Amino acid sequence: MTRIELSVAALLLGGYALFFGVLLGLLARRASRVRQQAATAEALVPEIRDTLVDYLAGSNDETRIREFVRTNRQDVANAVLSFQGTVSGSARDRLCDLALQLALVQDWGQETRSKEPAIRRAAYARLAFVCAYEPCQRVVGDLVTRALEDADPEVRLPAARALAQSGSMAEIGRVFVLAASQNLMIRILLTEDLRKYSAELCAQAVPAILKSDDPKRVLAALDMLVAWERALPLLGLHELFEHRDRQIRIAALRLAPLVPLTPENRYAILRELTDTDTEVSTAAALTAGRLRLREAMPSLARCVRTGTAELARMAASAMAAMPPQGWETLEELAAGPSAAAALIASVALEKAKRKAGA
Amino acid sequence: MRESIGPAVFWTVQVLGVLLFLLGLGAFRVLVQGCFALRRRARAGSPDYTEVLLKSALAPAVTTIAVPPNGLPESRKFARRLLDLHFGRNEVVIVLDGPSEAEMEIWRSEFKLYQSARPVERKLRTAAVRGVYESRDPIRIVVVDKEPGGAADAWNTGVNVATSPVIGLLDPESEFLPTVLLRMIQPMLEAFEETVAVCGGGSIPAAEDLTSRWGALESLRAWMTRGAAFSSRNLVLPIPGSAVLARRDAIIASGGFTGGALELIVRLHGFALASRKPYRIAFLPAPVSHCRVPRGMKELRQMVRRDQRELACVFRGVEGSSILRFRRKRDQKQLALAWRHRKSLAGPFGWRIVRDLYLDRSVRPKLETAAYVLTVAGLVMGWVDWNLAGFVLLSTAAMGMVQSLGAVVLREVAQAAGSKPAQTASLFLAAIPENLGYRQLRNLWLIADSFGTMVTEEQNRERMVESPPPVASATPTEE
Numbered sequence: 001m002t003r004i005e006l007s008v009a010a011l012l013l014g015g016y017a018l019f020f021g022v023l024l025g026l027l028a029r030r031a032s033r034v035r036q037q038a039a040t041a042e043a044l045v046p047e048i049r050d051t052l053v054d055y056l057a058g059s060n061d062e063t064r065i066r067e068f069v070r071t072n073r074q075d076v077a078n079a080v081l082s083f084q085g086t087v088s089g090s091a092r093d094r095l096c097d098l099a100l101q102l103a104l105v106q107d108w109g110q111e112t113r114s115k116e117p118a119i120r121r122a123a124y125a126r127l128a129f130v131c132a133y134e135p136c137q138r139v140v141g142d143l144v145t146r147a148l149e150d151a152d153p154e155v156r157l158p159a160a161r162a163l164a165q166s167g168s169m170a171e172i173g174r175v176f177v178l179a180a181s182q183n184l185m186i187r188i189l190l191t192e193d194l195r196k197y198s199a200e201l202c203a204q205a206v207p208a209i210l211k212s213d214d215p216k217r218v219l220a221a222l223d224m225l226v227a228w229e230r231a232l233p234l235l236g237l238h239e240l241f242e243h244r245d246r247q248i249r250i251a252a253l254r255l256a257p258l259v260p261l262t263p264e265n266r267y268a269i270l271r272e273l274t275d276t277d278t279e280v281s282t283a284a285a286l287t288a289g290r291l292r293l294r295e296a297m298p299s300l301a302r303c304v305r306t307g308t309a310e311l312a313r314m315a316a317s318a319m320a321a322m323p324p325q326g327w328e329t330l331e332e333l334a335a336g337p338s339a340a341a342a343l344i345a346s347v348a349l350e351k352a353k354r355k356a357g358a
Numbered sequence: 359m360r361e362s363i364g365p366a367v368f369w370t371v372q373v374l375g376v377l378l379f380l381l382g383l384g385a386f387r388v389l390v391q392g393c394f395a396l397r398r399r400a401r402a403g404s405p406d407y408t409e410v411l412l413k414s415a416l417a418p419a420v421t422t423i424a425v426p427p428n429g430l431p432e433s434r435k436f437a438r439r440l441l442d443l444h445f446g447r448n449e450v451v452i453v454l455d456g457p458s459e460a461e462m463e464i465w466r467s468e469f470k471l472y473q474s475a476r477p478v479e480r481k482l483r484t485a486a487v488r489g490v491y492e493s494r495d496p497i498r499i500v501v502v503d504k505e506p507g508g509a510a511d512a513w514n515t516g517v518n519v520a521t522s523p524v525i526g527l528l529d530p531e532s533e534f535l536p537t538v539l540l541r542m543i544q545p546m547l548e549a550f551e552e553t554v555a556v557c558g559g560g561s562i563p564a565a566e567d568l569t570s571r572w573g574a575l576e577s578l579r580a581w582m583t584r585g586a587a588f589s590s591r592n593l594v595l596p597i598p599g600s601a602v603l604a605r606r607d608a609i610i611a612s613g614g615f616t617g618g619a620l621e622l623i624v625r626l627h628g629f630a631l632a633s634r635k636p637y638r639i640a641f642l643p644a645p646v647s648h649c650r651v652p653r654g655m656k657e658l659r660q661m662v663r664r665d666q667r668e669l670a671c672v673f674r675g676v677e678g679s680s681i682l683r684f685r686r687k688r689d690q691k692q693l694a695l696a697w698r699h700r701k702s703l704a705g706p707f708g709w710r711i712v713r714d715l716y717l718d719r720s721v722r723p724k725l726e727t728a729a730y731v732l733t734v735a736g737l738v739m740g741w742v743d744w745n746l747a748g749f750v751l752l753s754t755a756a757m758g759m760v761q762s763l764g765a766v767v768l769r770e771v772a773q774a775a776g777s778k779p780a781q782t783a784s785l786f787l788a789a790i791p792e793n794l795g796y797r798q799l800r801n802l803w804l805i806a807d808s809f810g811t812m813v814t815e816e817q818n819r820e821r822m823v824e825s826p827p828p829v830a831s832a833t834p835t836e837e
Contacts, residue, residue, distance in 0.1 A: 005376070005749050006749045009752040013756045016763075020760070020763045020767045023771070024783075027770040028782065031777070031778075031779055032779060121403060121405075184547040185407070185547035188410060188547065192413070343475050
């Protein structure tokens with residue numbers, strides 16, 4: 001019996017070892033082939049890029065480019081895409097036109113039907129780049145727009161980015177709505193792309209989504225607006241200060257310094273300073289400090305005296321941002337009977353004075 | 359009686375041989391699973407958005423916590439390395455567990471610290487905080503001076519002090535890229551609600567000498583099993599040298615740290631499984647962080663010891679729940695006592711989470727060593743024939759070789775761009791001497807380290823605080 005076990009084990013393990021040996025040989029061959037291809041591409045890509053640069057500079061000689069396309073089609077496609085972000089205007093149109101002439105755009109259109117997710121995603125990313133050029137758009141059709149509904153988020157992303165680059169205002173609004181319902185990664189990427197349309201989006205798309213019944217989307221939209229870090233012509237924010245969802249109230253307070261300070265907003269911020277939810281009142285203290293709301297001083301002083309440590313610290317920082325009245329109040333608090341409030345007030349005051357060089 | 363010893367040894371060795379062979383096959387199956395998981399991942403691709411993430415205000419802030427054992431230059435250098443990480447909003451929290459005044463002074467002068475009024479939340483129960491310090495320099499560092507309470511207590515204090523929603527844990531014994539946080543946060547952002555943690559890193563790169571190659575093989579096997587293979591079952595565990603990002607709210611909800619990063623992740627798994635909500639602990643198989651290359655046997659020994667001791671703590675924590683069920687049948691009084699003082703890491707889910715690891719790192723070395731001893735004794739006494747001895751050797755050393763060879767080859771199969779052929783070949787060949795001498799020595803190390811503790815003397819200056827409540831008591835469980 002032992003002999004049988006030994007034979008079976010030896011056979012099995014020997015077989016495995018042999019299999020791995022052969023596999024290793026094959027993999028080594030594959031690796032060296034890939035390495036060789038990479039080395040060839042590495043040598044060739046600068047040449048392709050130089051030729052493309054010449055073409056973009058006005059040269060009409062396409063002979064070399066066509067030769068490259070015949071021998072290294074993939075490398076040419078990659079080289080065309082490598083200009084993304086570095087060319088714009090007529091140079092970009094010329095490059096896209098070249099991609100169209102060389103039938104690269106049609107290739108990418110075909111590749112969007114691939115079963116390999118990586119190939120599909122790459123194809124959409126490439127189409128997204130060339131779609132800024134109107135003749136390419138005609139060839140691609142509504143492929144990119146339809147991709148906004150794709151099941152793969154990595155496909156939806158390039159499609160949305162393409163529309164954010166070259167779409168109409170209505171399409172850009174659609175991208176904003178899409179961004180608010182996607183995962184955080186996609187939202188971050190689209191927020192950057194949509195930043196330049198912040199003012200236009202505040203006219204229609206943003207108010208529409210802020211009126212949505214879905215608190216998750218409202219919150220996502222508010223976060224995007226805050227992340228733009230731009231002054232926004234957005235009215236009606238005060239309605240969100242009374243939202244039932246505390247996260248939305250907090251996000252609205254964070255956005256408040258970026259929108260026009262209407263009397264409604266001002267009143268709402270002052271009211272939120274007395275909110276029983278400390279996270280809300282902390283956000284209100286931060287906003288009051290950023291907006292230098294002097295009428296918030298009594299509430300802020302009360303927050304330092306009676307609030308939680310974090311709220312007191314934030315309120316003290318807000319007062320420190322409003323000299324001389326804020327500094328005077330902090331000095332009074334620092335000399336007050338409450339040891340905790342005194343420490344917080346003195347640290348905030350010291351920090352502010354150091355910052356001001358006083 | 360004497361006549362029956364011979365057959366008993368023969369059959370014991372026979373059974374051990376078969377068991378070891380089956381265990382080896384099981385471990386090999388896990389490696390193949392890892393290969394498939396890596397292959398799927400490579401085919402799906404993982405775009406690098408680090409540049410956008412670096413600038414984005416939407417990316418969640420990260421607090422990187424470190425618990426240096428002392429004020430030595432290496433500890434301060436590690437703190438500087440954490441401050442140099444590329445991330446939009448990265449705050450470094452250094453927790454000093456009962457430092458002396460001299461140690462505190464070193465930290466104060468190193469980072470120009472002043473006492474801050476920053477509040478410390480008491481979400482996790484810890485020893486008292488003596489003071490919180492921030493830097494006068496424009497760097498986001500917070501140094502916490504606390505009463506001694508042990509390493510886990512210090513980690514929990516770090517979580518209490520942190521204000522970011524995500525906590526970063528980096529191993530001081532690892533090499534990590536400055537972009538590690540930017541790369542690690544990506545899987546978390548793809549599903550922020552469900553992802554409670556991300557473990558990321560690569561295996562040790564192979565170097566020139568044989569010991570470092572053995573270290574590389576050890577790390578590669580761990581990477582393919584605990585990382586890649588376990589990710590396909592959503593049971594990822596960190597490997598030595600890997601970086602970990604975890605959601606602060608998840609850490610707090612699960613009761614906080616009871617040991618190192620490995621225990622934390624096991625606890626997070628247990629808590630998430632107990633709460634019966636969809637969750638994910640993601641794996642990032644990118645070379646963002648890896649264990650230092652061991653130079654010489656001494657460093658290799660240290661590397662194995664650290665890992666095994668951490669695993670031993672996990673196994674002990676997990677065993678708690680199994681032993682409990684065993685005892686239930688015998689002594690109700692003892693059971694009640696054990697129940698009150700239970701410190702089960704992952705409630706009734708511990709065995710599910712660490713089963714494969716337990717078999718590989720706790721059961722196998724013991725069985726293998728026993729098999730060797732019995733085989734040699736049996737050969738000397740004539741109780742065991744050469745065929746059986748050969749079978750034992752095949753079940754142990756040859757099976758080990760196949761596993762190591764398999765790990766090297768399967769990694770190459772999974773990777774779209776292969777490694778350097780010379781490097782692969784050197785690792786492939788290192789698998790042979792690894793199993794003819796080193797493996798047997800390593801078994802003894804693993805057995806010895808199974809009984810060790812993870813906490814170092816410096817980190818446990820005076821006393822330990824009580825462990826956080828167990829997962830099983832926080833949520834409805836089967837027990």
